Amino acid sequence: MTSLTVSTHLATPATLPAVPLAELRRLVCRYALNPNLAALLPETRERAWARLAGDARSDIWLISWPEGTETGWHDHGDAAGAFAVASGSIVELTWLLGAVQERRLAVGDSRSSGRDHVHNLVGASPGRSLTVHAYAPGLVTMGAFELGPRGPVQRGTQAGVSW
Numbered sequence: 001m002t003s004l005t006v007s008t009h010l011a012t013p014a015t016l017p018a019v020p021l022a023e024l025r026r027l028v029c030r031y032a033l034n035p036n037l038a039a040l041l042p043e044t045r046e047r048a049w050a051r052l053a054g055d056a057r058s059d060i061w062l063i064s065w066p067e068g069t070e071t072g073w074h075d076h077g078d079a080a081g082a083f084a085v086a087s088g089s090i091v092e093l094t095w096l097l098g099a100v101q102e103r104r105l106a107v108g109d110s111r112s113s114g115r116d117h118v119h120n121l122v123g124a125s126p127g128r129s130l131t132v133h134a135y136a137p138g139l140v141t142m143g144a145f146e147l148g149p150r151g152p153v154q155r156g157t158q159a160g161v162s163w
C-alpha cells in the first residue's frame with residue numbers, strides 16, 4: 001500500500017467540541033469536487049492514500065481504490081466520519097437486520113456515520129476509484145472485524161493509519 005502525507009498535524013485534543021456529521025459531509029463533498037485529486041496519488045495495484053488537510057478536530061484523506069480492493073470490516077475507533085466519491089464507484093457493505101447490505105456509491109454520492117459504524121468498503125469500478133474521507137477526531141485506532149454468521153465480530157484493534 002502507498003501512503004503519502006500532504007499535511008502534518010495530528011493533534012486531536014479530546015476537549016475540543018465534536019464536529020457535526022453534516023459538517024464532515026459538506027467537507028468531503030467539497031474536497032471531492034477538486035479536479036486535481038488524481039494527481040495526488042500514483043496509480044497502484046493496491047489502495048493508496050494521502051492526507052489532504054487536518055486540524056485539531058478533524059483529518060481529511062484521499063484514498064484510491066483499484067477495482068476489487070477493500071478495507072475489510074472495520075470501525076473507526078472514537079472517530080465519526082464521512083466520505084464522498086470523487087471518481088469511479090465504491091460498494092459499502094454493512095450489517096443490518098441479520099444480513100449484509102450492499103450500497104453502491106457513485107461520483108457525487110456521500111455517506112456519514114457515527115463512531116459505532118462498522119463497514120467494509122470495496123473499489124467497484126474498472127481502473128481505480130477515488131474517495132475523500134473526513135474523520136473527527138482524526139483516526140488513532142480502528143477496530144478490525146470478521147464477518148460471522150451473526151454479523152461482524154471484532155478480532156482486534158489496529159493502531160495508526162492503514163485503511
Ligand SMILES: [Fe+2]
Nearest residue numbers: 074075076119
Ligand atoms: Fe471506514
